[in-house]
Amino acid sequence: MTEQARAHGTVVLAMSADGKIADRERSPARFGSTADRLHLETQMAQADGVLFGAETLRTYGTTLRITQPDLLQQRQQQDKFPQPIHIVCSSSGRLDPECRFFQQAVPRWLMTTPEGAMGWSDRPEFERVLVACSPAPPTNWHQIFQQLAALGLEKIVVTGGGQLVASLLEAGVIDEIWLTVCPLILGGAQSPTPVDGYGFPAHLAPRLELLSTQVMGSEVFLHYYLQSAPPPTNEEKLN
Numbered sequence: 001m002t003e004q005a006r007a008h009g010t011v012v013l014a015m016s017a018d019g020k021i022a023d024r025e026r027s028p029a030r031f032g033s034t035a036d037r038l039h040l041e042t043q044m045a046q047a048d049g050v051l052f053g054a055e056t057l058r059t060y061g062t063t064l065r066i067t068q069p070d071l072l073q074q075r076q077q078q079d080k081f082p083q084p085i086h087i088v089c090s091s092s093g094r095l096d097p098e099c100r101f102f103q104q105a106v107p108r109w110l111m112t113t114p115e116g117a118m119g120w121s122d123r124p125e126f127e128r129v130l131v132a133c134s135p136a137p138p139t140n141w142h143q144i145f146q147q148l149a150a151l152g153l154e155k156i157v158v159t160g161g162g163q164l165v166a167s168l169l170e171a172g173v174i175d176e177i178w179l180t181v182c183p184l185i186l187g188g189a190q191s192p193t194p195v196d197g198y199g200f201p202a203h204l205a206p207r208l209e210l211l212s213t214q215v216m217g218s219e220v221f222l223h224y225y226l227q228s229a230p231p232p233t234n235e236e237k238l239n
């Protein structure tokens with residue numbers, strides 16, 4: 001029997017030159033340039049869903065929408081809705097319904113545990129509440145990514161943070177990583193990094209293949225493929 005297809009996972013993050021995705025206060029990471037923002041929008045424009053952790057939402061209070069006219073037009077030509085579905089992953093479900101995210105013009109889903117879903121299922125903030133996360137870790141991400149594909153979400157862009165990315169990498173559902181190296185040093189042993197969690201022993205570390213590099217001003221855009229992922233298509237190599 002052939003295995004059910006899972007959604008394709010692409011992580012897109014900006015980090016300081018010393019590998020931090022936020023400062024020690026975990027404040028919103030706004031150190032990327034306009035080119036980096038455009039890059040993130042470009043990646044999001046190719047996605048059916050944008051997935052991020054609850055802590056990222058609590059930090060920013062909003063999500064990034066696609067605003068570039070050419071990207072919106074591209075989505076229209078592909079018969080896609082203007083914005084991908086924004087999926088918040090929160091095991092606790094503890095989110096502030098007053099935060100600005102809930103006023104933004106984006107479709108919203110919540111991915112949570114049975115406990116986290118309580119109180120959200122009958123409310124208008126989320127179009128869909130996916131009770132997919134396990135109350136006791138680990139969550140079965142492979143199954144969730146299969147479920148997302150079955151719901152028509154074949155391409156998922158993961159926009160952070162480090163905790164969520166760590167679980168997804170561990171589960172083997174990430175196929176590509178985009179890292180923008182930004183020209184600043186944040187330092188701090190407690191500052192978040194692209195992949196937090198427990199970390200991998202070196203002999204089990206996910207291995208990457210470098211697909212492209214681009215320098216724009218003082219920023220470097222790195223595009224990696226996970227070696228365990230199915231080999232990239234020509235289109236993915238070009239993107």
Ligand SMILES: NC(=O)c1ccc[n+]([C@@H]2O[C@H](COP(=O)([O-])OP(=O)(O)OC[C@H]3O[C@@H](n4cnc5c(N)ncnc54)[C@H](OP(=O)(O)O)[C@@H]3O)[C@@H](O)[C@H]2O)c1
Nearest residue numbers: 014022026029053054055056090091092160161162163164
């Ligand atoms: N530079 C960048 O590009 C960038 C992008 C995004 C974020 N950031 C920064 O990253 C920081 C936030 O990252 P973070 O690592 O602290 O948090 P995060 O990954 O955004 O969110 C963590 C939360 O997500 C939920 N979650 C994560 N993994 C889960 C799993 N496997 N199952 C169920 N729920 C799960 C839990 O929510 P509950 O607590 O509700 O249970 C958890 O507490 C902020 O400082 C932000 O500025 C930077």
